[in-house]
Amino acid sequence: MPHTPPPAPDALVQFRGVQKTYDGRALVVRSLDLDIRRGEFLSLLGPSGSGKTTCLMMLAGFESPTAGEILLDGAPITRTPPHKRNFGMVFQNYALFPHLRVADNVAYPLTVRKVPKAEIEHRVAKALAMVQLSGRDQAYPSQLSGGQQQRVALARALVFEPQLVLMDEPLGALDKQLREHMQIELKELHRALGVTFVYVTHDQGEALTMSDRVAVFNDGEIQQIDAVERLYETPANRFVAGFVGDSTALTGTVGAANAFSAELVLPTGERLAGVNVNGALSGAAVVASVRPERIEALFTPPENRGNTLEAAVNDVIYFGDHLRLRCALPGQAPATVKLPLSSGEQPVAGQTVWLHFPTPYLRLYA
Secondary structure: OOOOOOOOOOEEEEEEEEEEEOOOOOEEEEEEEEEEEOOOEEEEEOOOOOOHHHHHHHHHOOOOOOEEEEEEOOEEOOOOOHHHOOEEEEEOOOOOOOOOOHHHHHHHHHHHOOOOHHHHHHHHHHHHHHOOOOOOOOOOHHHOOHHHHHHHHHHHHHOOOOOEEEEEOOOOOOOHHHHHHHHHHHHHHHHHHOOEEEEEEOOHHHHHHHOOEEEEEEOOEEEEEEEHHHHHHOOOOHHHHHHOOOOEEEEEEEEEEOOOEEEEEOOOOOEEEEEEOOOOOOOOEEEEEEOHHHOEEEOOOOOOOOOEEEEEEEEEEEOOOEEEEEEEOOOOOOEEEEEEHHHOOOOOOOOEEEEEOOHHHOEEEO
């Protein structure tokens, strides 16, 4: 028997060395080690084909790992069938029974568990109140909006008081305004219930809005798992920096360097100081990344030119709460800068601008 590490004190679920292949050759999930904490809202974020949905399906029991073990409260569940795992599930297509009224849809998990009728009525009423659908219990799914149908699916997933709720792109079919409203509702519901939520999405904004932690997947592996603020402010590698949030990238080589900081030498010979994320050595080719809101745009030549580059404004886009400048830098892709409206500046295309890159926010990736 392989040795299984003890669960972390707050770990509800453990993936230990989990792999998945469908054809015996290509690994969709590669040696995954992941602890899901009790009561947290964890999002699995990544592009299509990154392994995030396969990970969720293995946790649900709809897929079996090719290798490794999944544990719940320290006990293996790898060979436990889905209906015995006692997890709530919410999918993008809602999966409601069109011929059953809302109350009967929500009651279904309790009916199959042979819960007494009086208890079912009590629990259904409580679950519908939880998702603000009291009074719609006799409606059919076709009489509800998309957002209401998704709330019914959520009530059905919560009605039997599962210890874990799994959600696969549940808001993907909703329009932007309703999706953003449901994100806030889901987060509030999670906070009120204290149930563990595992949420699959390819939408980075959605993951950052709702989650306690986010696991960023690419090519079958977790690239970084972290609290949302750390994930955004201190990406661990080039993929995470480019995938999570907007970023402006500069290419060059490393000048003077140590384990913590390094000089970015641009093709023009200009030098910028930044954080040496991966310990790149002098002479190595690197990409530096900085968030657009961290770049300071100056419209008169600064006295101190440290970490500052002269650029030209290509275009100005109005975003309601800020202006987004796309600026031309010699030998680089256009640099995106977010300029708050409170600055009072009204730049125009063709104008010269000086871009200051604060050292703590310019991160160099080997």
